[in-house]
Amino acid sequence: xxxxxxxxxxxxxxAETGNDVVCADIDAxxxxxxxxxxxxxxxxxxETLVRRNQDEGRLRFTxxxxxxxxxxDVVFIAVGTPPGExxxxxxxxxxxxxxxxxxxxxxxxxxxxxxxxxxxxxxKVRRTIEAETDTPFYLCSNPEFLKEGNAVEDFMKPDRVxxxxxxxxxxxxxxxxYQPFVRTGNPVLFMDIAxxxxxxxxxxxxxxxxxxFMNQVAQFCELVGADIESVRHGIATDSRIGPAFxxxxxxxxxxxxxxxxxxxxxxxxxxxxxxxxxxxxxxxxARQKRVxxxxxxxxxxxxxxxxxxxxxxxxxxxxxxxMRESPAIPLIEALLDAGATVRAHDPKAEQSARELFDxxxxxxxxxxxxxxxxxxxxxxxxxxxxRNPDFERMLSLMRRPLIIDGxxxxxxxxxRTLGIEHHGIGRAS
Numbered sequence: 548x549x550x551x552x553x554x555x556x557x558x559x560x561x562a563e564t565g566n567d568v569v570c571a572d573i574d575a576x577x578x579x580x581x582x583x584x585x586x587x588x589x590x591x592x593x594e595t596l597v598r599r600n601q602d603e604g605r606l607r608f609t610x611x612x613x614x615x616x617x618x619x620d621v622v623f624i625a626v627g628t629p630p631g632e633x634x635x636x637x638x639x640x641x642x643x644x645x646x647x648x649x650x651x652x653x654x655x656x657x658x659x660x661x662x663x664x665x666x667x668x669x670x671k672v673r674r675t676i677e678a679e680t681d682t683p684f685y686l687c688s689n690p691e692f693l694k695e696g697n698a699v700e701d702f703m704k705p706d707r708v709x710x711x712x713x714x715x716x717x718x719x720x721x722x723x724x725y726q727p728f729v730r731t732g733n734p735v736l737f738m739d740i741a742x743x744x745x746x747x748x749x750x751x752x753x754x755x756x757x758x759x760f761m762n763q764v765a766q767f768c769e770l771v772g773a774d775i776e777s778v779r780h781g782i783a784t785d786s787r788i789g790p791a792f793x794x795x796x797x798x799x800x801x802x803x804x805x806x807x808x809x810x811x812x813x814x815x816x817x818x819x820x821x822x823x824x825x826x827x828x829x830x831x832x833a834r835q836k837r838v839x840x841x842x843x844x845x846x847x848x849x850x851x852x853x854x855x856x857x858x859x860x861x862x863x864x865x866x867x868x869x870m871r872e873s874p875a876i877p878l879i880e881a882l883l884d885a886g887a888t889v890r891a892h893d894p895k896a897e898q899s900a901r902e903l904f905d906x907x908x909x910x911x912x913x914x915x916x917x918x919x920x921x922x923x924x925x926x927x928x929x930x931x932x933x934r935n936p937d938f939e940r941m942l943s944l945m946r947r948p949l950i951i952d953g954x955x956x957x958x959x960x961x962x963r964t965l966g967i968e969h970h971g972i973g974r975a976s
Contacts (some may be wrong), residue, residue, distance in 0.1 A: 582974070590869075621724065622657070648696050669809075687717040690747030691747075708734070722737075762798065774973070801867075801872055812826055840881040859893075860892075865930045922946050952971040
């Protein structure tokens with residue numbers, strides 16, 4: 548139920564292992580496109596899975612959500628839970644699906660909350676379904692841990708599968724469903740439903756905390772003349788810490804970290820607890836999203852209103868077209884407010900950017916088109932195509948050899964040799 552990011556990836560991957568899967572959604576236009584293998588999101592490997600499993604009859608798409616419930620043994624709730632104004636997760640769509648399930652329940656099935664939801668949501672789902680039917684059902688929580696840009700691989704070869712259950716029946720069905728994905732020995736972790744719900748938020752909050760921590764350490768490095776890359780290597784080799792999510796940058800974005808940190812803070816407040824640490828994580832991230840513009844403004848000063856600025860990367864991370872909470876958004880808005888001209892490039896997120904900025908910026912056909920006539924280049928997203936460009940060609944195209952390197956892609960000493968003014972995150976200029 549739901550053909551967004553999570554529902555579509557889960558449905559295609561479950562079909563790939565031999566299950567008969569129906570992806571149901573009330574968005575008729577989206578379903579019509581999916582039936583023609585027109586995928587609404589960019590995710591490596593997903594289109595191939597959808598096309599193959601539709602062709603071979605294991606995967607189909609429908610707007611008849613009632614019939615989808617009536618013919619299924621397992622129903623995954625995979626609809627959006629957008630943040631409300633107070634940061635809490637909006638459960639309207641989840642509970643709407645629960646009501647639909649209740650109205651079309653004709654035999655015992657397993658109902659799985661796959662959407663990222665606050666603790667105790669499963670109980671709300673249970674009560675909502677029970678209000679519509681006397682037919683028994685089994686409930687479980689199965690949070691997703693998919694990284695955008697690597698979601699298919701994450702689903703097919705998970706680090707672990709977390710499943711919250713309160714019945715042997717649900718445990719048996721979910722264990723068999725996920726068995727093909729853990730043949731190499733990675734664990735299926737069964738636990739109570741509340742613990743599964745908390746696990747999802749705790750994991751994302753931990754990763755967000757590491758990012759904000761490194762961004763603040765990077766700021767300190769700039770103040771004392773240290774190099775954040777040396778510091779990163781120094782702590783990443785500690786086996787207690789490890790290297791993941793220790794790269795400084797322009798702040799985290801996307802559909803998960805910002806929303807989930809806010810929701811966990813809100814859930815704590817609802818229970819009389821202040822999540823002081825996570826509030827600090829969120830505050831640091833909000834400030835970090837302004838760092839790239841601040842660095843550029845400090846260098847260009849009075850020339851900024853008449854400047855042409857190239858932006859490499861619009862998506863919040865590489866290998867996705869998702870611009871939700873992307874650091875590129877506040878950067879571009881600040882540049883436009885300052886009167887600058889923006890020439891932007893992204894391999895996949897141009898359409899998403901057009902929906903946000905319309906014709907207020909120039910959409911470059913390639914990275915070199917973006918830097919043509921530019922007084923500065925700002926790197927926002929770490930796409931591979933940006934990692935080893937032709938610097939001589941760039942120098943011939945740019946009006947001023949200035950790079951604000953928001954992902955620390957380039958070596959500062961090499962930039963000095965080339966005659967490029969380079970400002971990274973937590974590195975000496």
